[in-house]
Amino acid sequence: MSLCSLQLEPITCYAWNGDRSQVALSPNNESVHIYQRSSGSGWIKVDELAEHSGRVTGIDWAPGTDRIVTCGSDRNAYVWTRRGAQQQQQQQGSAPAAGVTSGWGPTLVLLRFNRAATCVRWSPREDKFAVGSGARLVSVCYFEKDNNWWVSKHIKKPISSTVLSLDWHPNNVLLAAGSCDFKCRVFSAYVKEVDEKPAPTPWGSRMPFGELMAELTGSHSAGGWVHGLCFSQDGNRLAWVAHDSTVCLADPRLDKDAPVGVLKTDFLPLLTITFISDNSLVAAGHDCYPVLLTSEASGALRVAGKLDRGRQGATKNLSARDMFRNMDKKASAEEGDSALDSLHQNSITQLSVLEGDKAKCRVLCSSGMDGSFVIWNLETMENMMEGLVIA
Numbered sequence: 001m002s003l004c005s006l007q008l009e010p011i012t013c014y015a016w017n018g019d020r021s022q023v024a025l026s027p028n029n030e031s032v033h034i035y036q037r038s039s040g041s042g043w044i045k046v047d048e049l050a051e052h053s054g055r056v057t058g059i060d061w062a063p064g065t066d067r068i069v070t071c072g073s074d075r076n077a078y079v080w081t082r083r084g085a086q087q088q089q090q091q092q093g094s095a096p097a098a099g100v101t102s103g104w105g106p107t108l109v110l111l112r113f114n115r116a117a118t119c120v121r122w123s124p125r126e127d128k129f130a131v132g133s134g135a136r137l138v139s140v141c142y143f144e145k146d147n148n149w150w151v152s153k154h155i156k157k158p159i160s161s162t163v164l165s166l167d168w169h170p171n172n173v174l175l176a177a178g179s180c181d182f183k184c185r186v187f188s189a190y191v192k193e194v195d196e197k198p199a200p201t202p203w204g205s206r207m208p209f210g211e212l213m214a215e216l217t218g219s220h221s222a223g224g225w226v227h228g229l230c231f232s233q234d235g236n237r238l239a240w241v242a243h244d245s246t247v248c249l250a251d252p253r254l255d256k257d258a259p260v261g262v263l264k265t266d267f268l269p270l271l272t273i274t275f276i277s278d279n280s281l282v283a284a285g286h287d288c289y290p291v292l293l294t295s296e297a298s299g300a301l302r303v304a305g306k307l308d309r310g311r312q313g314a315t316k317n318l319s320a321r322d323m324f325r326n327m328d329k330k331a332s333a334e335e336g337d338s339a340l341d342s343l344h345q346n347s348i349t350q351l352s353v354l355e356g357d358k359a360k361c362r363v364l365c366s367s368g369m370d371g372s373f374v375i376w377n378l379e380t381m382e383n384m385m386e387g388l389v390i391a
Contacts (some may be wrong), residue, residue, distance in 0.1 A: 010369035018063030026056035032070055051078050051106045058120035065126045071117035077131050078106035109150040111139050121166045127194045130175055132163030138177050140189045155187050155210045165228050169235040173198040176238055178226025184240045186214040202236050202252040218248040218262045228272040233359035241270035241283050251299050261299035272351045276361035284348035310341045346370035
C-alpha cells in the first residue's frame with residue numbers, strides 16, 4: 001500500500017481515466033483539478049475545470065469515450081470533452097502555462113433540478129448517466145444530437161428524501177439509488193432512444209422507464225441514510241452501507257420474504273462500499289480505515305478484518321533519552337502523538353477499483369477528508385497480513 005498526499009483540502013469526490021494515468025478530483029470547492037502521474041510516484045496538475053458556481057459534489061470519468069461528467073450544489077451538471085489542441089500536451093504530462101485555456105470544453109446538461117445535485121454516475125455503455133439530487137429525484141440523462149445537449153428524464157416516486165448514492169447494473173438499464181429516507185431502491189432507467197430491449201434479470205423482467213424493481217431496507221425498527229451502494233460484477237447482488245453503522249446485502253435470488261442480510265457493526269458510520277470479488281467487499285468511512293467483509297451463500301455478512309496496517313513506517317524508533325524528554329515536555333511518549341494509527345488521518349469518502357474489476361480486484365484506491373489517496377495492493381496485503389483471506 002502507498003500513501004499519496006496532494007496537499008489539498010478534503011477530497012470530496014474523484015474519478016480515474018481509463019488507463020489510470022490521470023485522476024480528476026474536487027478539493028471541496030467549485031473546481032475540478034486533473035492530476036497526472038509523473039516520474040516515480042509524483043503527481044503534477046495538468047488542468048482545471050472551472051464552470052460550476054457551487055461546490056462540486058460528483059465526478060465520473062467514462063473510460064471508453066474519455067468524457068468527464070460533473071455535478072454540483074449549483075444544481076448543474078456538465079459533460080467535459082477534450083479539445084484537440086491540448087490533448088497531446090496533457091498526454092505528455094506537462095502542466096499548462098498560466099492563462100492557457102483549459103484543454104476541456106463543457107456541454108450543457110438540462111437537469112431541471114430545483115435543489116443541489118449530489119452524485120453522478122456514467123452507465124456501463126457510457127451512452128447515458130444518472131444524477132441524484134436533493135429534490136427527491138434522479139435525473140437520467142442522454143445525448144440529443146439535434147440540439148447538441150444532454151436531456152433528462154426524471155425518476156421521482158417513491159423517493160421521499162435526498163438521493164446520496166447511485167450505481168448501475170451491468171445491463172445498462174437497472175439503476176440503484178440510496179437516499180436519506182433509509183431506503184435503497186432499484187429502478188429501471190430504460191431509455192428507448194439509446195437502449196435495446198433488456199433481457200430478464202433476477203430483479204425482474206418488466207422494465208419500462210421509472211419502474212420500481214425493488215425497495216429495500218436494512219432494518220424495520222430503525223435505519224440510517226444510505227451513504228454508499230454497489231452492485232456486484234454480475235449485477236445479481238446489491239450491497240450498501242447506512243448511517244446506523246450497518247452493512248446490508250440484498251440478493252433477489254434468495255428467499256423473497258428475507259432477501260436482505262444485515263450486519264450490525266460497532267464501527268463509526270461507513271460512507272462507501274465496493275465489491276472486490278464475488279464474495280468479498282470493502283467498506284470504509286469515519287473510522288479512517290477500510291474494512292474487509294465476506295458474504296456466505298446464505299447472504300449473511302461477517303467482518304474479516306481491517307486492511308490498514310497502520311503508519312508503521314511513519315514513526316521512528318525513539319531512544320530512551322528522546323522518550324523521556326518528550327514525556328517531560330508534552331506528557332507523551334512519542335512525537336506526533338495526536339496522529340491516528342492509520343494511513344488516512346480523516347474520514348474515507350470514496351473507494352474505487354484501480355486494477356481489475358469487482359469480480360477480481362487487484363488494487364484498490366481510497367480518498368479522504370485528509371486530502372490523501374491511498375493505493376491498496378490487495379494481493380500483497382493478503383500475503384503480508386496473517387489471517388487475511390480475500391475469498
